[in-house]
Amino acid sequence: MTEFETHSAAQTEEVAAFLASGLRGGEVLLLSGGLGAGKTAFVRGLVRGLGGDENEVSSPTFALMNQYEARLPVYHFDLYRLSGPEEVEDLGFEEYFFSGEGVCAVEWGQVAGGLWDSLKVIRVMLAGEGEERRITVEGLHDFTDFGRLIQHGVCVRDAR
Ligand SMILES: Nc1ncnc2c1ncn2[C@@H]1O[C@H](COP(=O)(O)OP(=O)(O)OP(=O)(O)O)[C@@H](O)[C@H]1O
Ligand SMILES: [Mg+2]
Numbered sequence: 001m002t003e004f005e006t007h008s009a010a011q012t013e014e015v016a017a018f019l020a021s022g023l024r025g026g027e028v029l030l031l032s033g034g035l036g037a038g039k040t041a042f043v044r045g046l047v048r049g050l051g052g053d054e055n056e057v058s059s060p061t062f063a064l065m066n067q068y069e070a071r072l073p074v075y076h077f078d079l080y081r082l083s084g085p086e087e088v089e090d091l092g093f094e095e096y097f098f099s100g101e102g103v104c105a106v107e108w109g110q111v112a113g114g115l116w117d118s119l120k121v122i123r124v125m126l127a128g129e130g131e132e133r134r135i136t137v138e139g140l141h142d143f144t145d146f147g148r149l150i151q152h153g154v155c156v157r158d159a160r
Pocket of ligand 1: 006007008009010011012033034035036037038039040041042059107130131132133
């Protein structure tokens with residue numbers, strides 16, 4: 001488990017951009033945290049870190065899925081408005097989650113219930129108030145170097 005503390009949306013984006021450099025394709029990131037926690041901001045940084053256009057990133061609250069071109073394609077989901085796992089299945093989203101290609105970033109993944117149990121996911125949890133956020137990341141097994149972020153005091157704990 002790795003923990004970060006950020007003091008602005010820009011810093012959260014920076015953490016995400018840094019993590020993006022370790023992605024190889026096939027990863028599913030589950031982003032959790034309440035309304036306004038910074039899940040979409042995190043995806044903005046992720047897309048930038050993958051060499052895509054961060055200005056294209058918007059909340060897929062109504063579209064349900066946005067797709068961005070980058071070093072790896074990014075599939076950005078927001079399951080908030082869906083009723084449960086059946087609807088996720090009806091929409092055919094599993095194909096993306098299980099494809100092993102690109103990067104899936106999923107907001108409100110808890111709506112899909114046990115769908116994630118058979119998948120190796122990266123869990124990103126955001127919490128905090130004002131401009132402060134604690135970002136906890138689990139499942140970064142292959143990732144090695146947080147040196148720069150530790151130096152900047154943004155990475156506060158790396159206990160993998
Ligand atoms: N440290 C921080 N990290 C991320 N966002 C921050 C931070 N401080 C302030 N913010 C602000 O919090 C808001 C986060 O909004 P964002 O749309 O990313 O949240 P969200 O988790 O995707 O919400 P929703 O569940 O509604 O989709 C933005 O207005 C952003 O500027
Ligand atoms: Mg959002």
